[in-house]
Amino acid sequence: MPPRTALNWGVLPPSFLLPSTASTSIAAAAAAAALKQLPNTSRRTIKSIHDPRPNRFTHNPKHEPLESTSTAALARREHSTPLRSGALALKRGMTALYDPETGKRTACTVLQLDRNEVVAHKTRDVHGYYAVQVGAGLKRAANVTRPMLGHFATAGVSPKRWVAEFKVRGKEGLGLGVGERILASWFTEGQFVDVKGTSRGMGFAGGMKRHGFGGQPASHGQSLMHRGMGSAGGSQGSGSRVLPGKRMAGRMGNESVTVQNLKVLKVDAENGLVVVNGCVPGPKNSILKIRDALKKSWPEGPMTSAEIAPTKAAVEATA
Numbered sequence: 001m002p003p004r005t006a007l008n009w010g011v012l013p014p015s016f017l018l019p020s021t022a023s024t025s026i027a028a029a030a031a032a033a034a035l036k037q038l039p040n041t042s043r044r045t046i047k048s049i050h051d052p053r054p055n056r057f058t059h060n061p062k063h064e065p066l067e068s069t070s071t072a073a074l075a076r077r078e079h080s081t082p083l084r085s086g087a088l089a090l091k092r093g094m095t096a097l098y099d100p101e102t103g104k105r106t107a108c109t110v111l112q113l114d115r116n117e118v119v120a121h122k123t124r125d126v127h128g129y130y131a132v133q134v135g136a137g138l139k140r141a142a143n144v145t146r147p148m149l150g151h152f153a154t155a156g157v158s159p160k161r162w163v164a165e166f167k168v169r170g171k172e173g174l175g176l177g178v179g180e181r182i183l184a185s186w187f188t189e190g191q192f193v194d195v196k197g198t199s200r201g202m203g204f205a206g207g208m209k210r211h212g213f214g215g216q217p218a219s220h221g222q223s224l225m226h227r228g229m230g231s232a233g234g235s236q237g238s239g240s241r242v243l244p245g246k247r248m249a250g251r252m253g254n255e256s257v258t259v260q261n262l263k264v265l266k267v268d269a270e271n272g273l274v275v276v277n278g279c280v281p282g283p284k285n286s287i288l289k290i291r292d293a294l295k296k297s298w299p300e301g302p303m304t305s306a307e308i309a310p311t312k313a314a315v316e317a318t319a
């Protein structure tokens with residue numbers, strides 16, 4: 001076993017306490033030099049064998065802490081920000097299409113773009129982010145407030161019933177100029193879209209309807225609690241309280257719902273129709289936001305109005 005290193009107490013003992021051999025100045029200097037070379041072993045606190053806990057505001061102590069600037073926040077969201085604008089559409093109803101290749105019948109929803117026009121651009125310099133403001137529908141001028149009338153007049157579009165913004169990644173996303181029309185051919189057949197809308201309001205609903213609770217037995221002396229939710233939690237031990245987030249009866253539906261990855265089966269630019277597979281939230285004639293699917297690769301669709309395929313009527317008008 002190697003000899004244990006002497007503890008360095010930080011200060012040398014006074015010279016009259018040192019042994020006579022060390023009291024000579026040369027020996028004292030040598031001893032002091034030897035003491036200096038010893039590793040600093042004077043840590044007399046209890047040291048944890050674990051690494052320090054990570055700061056709860058950073059993901060990983062090995063990584064750089066997240067920056068709190070708006071530029072950094074935009075950069076973090078960049079991969080999930082669409083390259084181009086979406087559009088507003090009305091839900092017209094559901095039908096079914098036969099796939100000519102497989103002969104399979106698929107349920108699908110018909111969406112219609114109603115006079116979609118770009119009302120404004122939001123830019124990073126002025127507003128802090130890039131977005132396209134899209135208006136749809138028609139509203140009588142007498143029903144529109146004067147500030148909004150001025151806003152529509154600046155863009156050179158008729159007053160719109162619905163106005164919504166679509167965030168885009170950068171300047172290239174502003175390919176559609178202010179006042180330009182968004183046709184259904186903005187979307188290409190076969191691409192995937194996300195559709196966002198408001199679900200049907202069910203009013204105040206019980207636990208069985210709202211959360212799928214099982215309810216209680218029909219017989220064996222059950223008394224007026226057949227559809228009741230039962231116990232809301234334990235008594236002693238769980239704090240004698242109802243834990244936050246307990247699912248109960250309450251308002252159901254009438255909330256924003258996004259359906260992701262719907263395939264565009266058919267596009268009819270003449271009538272402004274976009275047919276997507278599956279179902280979308282809300283009743284008929286409700287307004288929906290359609291945009292390129294976030295969880296699929298970005299489509300190769302048009303980025304500017306010049307790239308949108310013109311409708312047959314427009315081609316005949318120019319001919």
Ligand SMILES: *[C@@H]1O[C@H](CO)[C@@H](O)[C@H](O)[C@H]1NC(C)=O
Binds near residue numbers: 138139140143
């Ligand atoms: C305008 O508002 C009136 C009620 O003030 C309403 O009855 C009418 O349908 C609205 N018209 C349009 C085109 O929005």
Ligand SMILES: *[C@@H]1O[C@H](CO)[C@@H](O)[C@H](O)[C@H]1NC(C)=O
Binds near residue numbers: 200201202203254
């Ligand atoms: C939907 O919610 C809004 C408030 O967010 C409320 O005014 C409206 O009455 C609700 N509609 C239905 C059908 O529940």
